[in-house]
Amino acid sequence: MGALLISPGNVYANDGRVEKITSAKKLRVCIWPAYYGITFRNNRDFQLRGIDIDMAKYLADDMKVTVSFIDSSFPSFMDDLDADKCDIAMFAIGQTEARRARVDMTEPHLRSGMYGVTTKTNSAIQSWDDLDKSGRVLAVQKGTVMEPYMLQNAKQAEIRVIVPPATREEEVLSGRADAFLTDYPYSRWMLVQHDWARVVPPLSPVNPVDYGFAVKKGQPEWLAYVNAFIRKTRADGRLLKAAKANDMEPIVILK
Template sequence: MRKLSVLRWGLALCCGLWAFSGHAQEVLERVKNAGVVRVCIWPEYYGVTLRHARTQELTGIDIDLSAQLASDLKVRLEYVDSSFPALIGDLTGDKCDVAMFAIGVTEQRAEKLRFTQPYLRSDIYGITTKSNQVIRQWADIDKPGVLVAVQAGTFMEPVMEQRLQHAQLVRIKLPATRERELVAGRVDVFMTDYPYSRRLLDNADWARLVPPPTPFSVMPYAYAVKPGDAKWLAVMDEFVARIKRDGRLERAASANGLGPIVVR
């Protein structure tokens, strides 16, 4: 009876490994067979993957580079709307083949997903209003009574949760936005990255940047895929290496105002 149980366990393990091995080929084969690569984007990411509210046109570095990916693979490109809170579920739930919207490589995400080599990196910046008297410089942020906002699901959330010693962290969940909470006076400052800070500075006359005097928490950004598919990850990683070598990354970054944060 014991030998039979061991045999059944061995067969189950063998079959499981066989199924896992077959799964490892699934994404690339499906992309090639279907003739389409499905790319998850967050359509509110200025300079990265932004959908214009009126025209519905998509612009940004990863709109340009996802088109290059599809061209390299010789397949059509299909976008799937996602977000940072939905990212892991969308990839592991097979809603898209790859997430291309400057994904911060956090420890929490690395436990659930697999990442290419980084192609961008950004520090954390504060955004407040020009009229705000509480936050004048970076040193004013972590003080008693200060309300510091982060968008739930972004890499700023765990970083600020760990680093703040005196200020109160306020997590903003969609459909609420950091901008509305700040302008309404319900928070004093919100934390964001370089691309999103450019959106505010380029489009909001009330916004003021609060940069750290020295590097605070620099985060590498990469493309993400679901685990268990080494072949597909290798394809995506080689794509990133290739666009670094041939200049396409540099050109796309410069065209979208992100030249200063390129990983060369």
């Protein structure tokens, strides 16, 4: 079958993915539904909200198809892409070498460094410099960009890797950990959701990571199509609109 010409950017989608999506009239998007401000499912009304929910809807609108959100996670999204459970993963995926070896990453649309989260009653941790000290236990979630960075760079603190369904919050509240490391979006969620939480920001960005979307390897035209879409939303203002609507403006990449 011949190449299929579809906007944005007049990209020829001849690896078949765009044709498959348009034929099915459905874009399947893997998300992590616990990612506040990004792809978050509210337990009160079960609605999905976040910048990448908006971006997925924009992409589906541009393709003139419906969008179907498929629950995934950081540990499982690459397997889900390989198994063709979704066409694309859209939940602010940090761009790491390990992930690039497995999947193709799009151009970034967000960039975040690391933040600490502890309790308001923890008087021993007042600043970022108080985190990596002897006797401290710092929690990181398995599969996040914080895991390899802290395992490689922590000099004195013990790093505890948390595997779901266990949570970093439980580790801190129980006293098994002094703090946990996360990014800007999740730190906002902690302040919104938990009155016990206190965010510990660094004085300057620590391990800033570019976030984008991911597709299965071997689909260069589909990757080019999505990159053209990201550039289009940056130019026409939709990316900024989605960032403002979801309190992600401080980390959005507009150039």
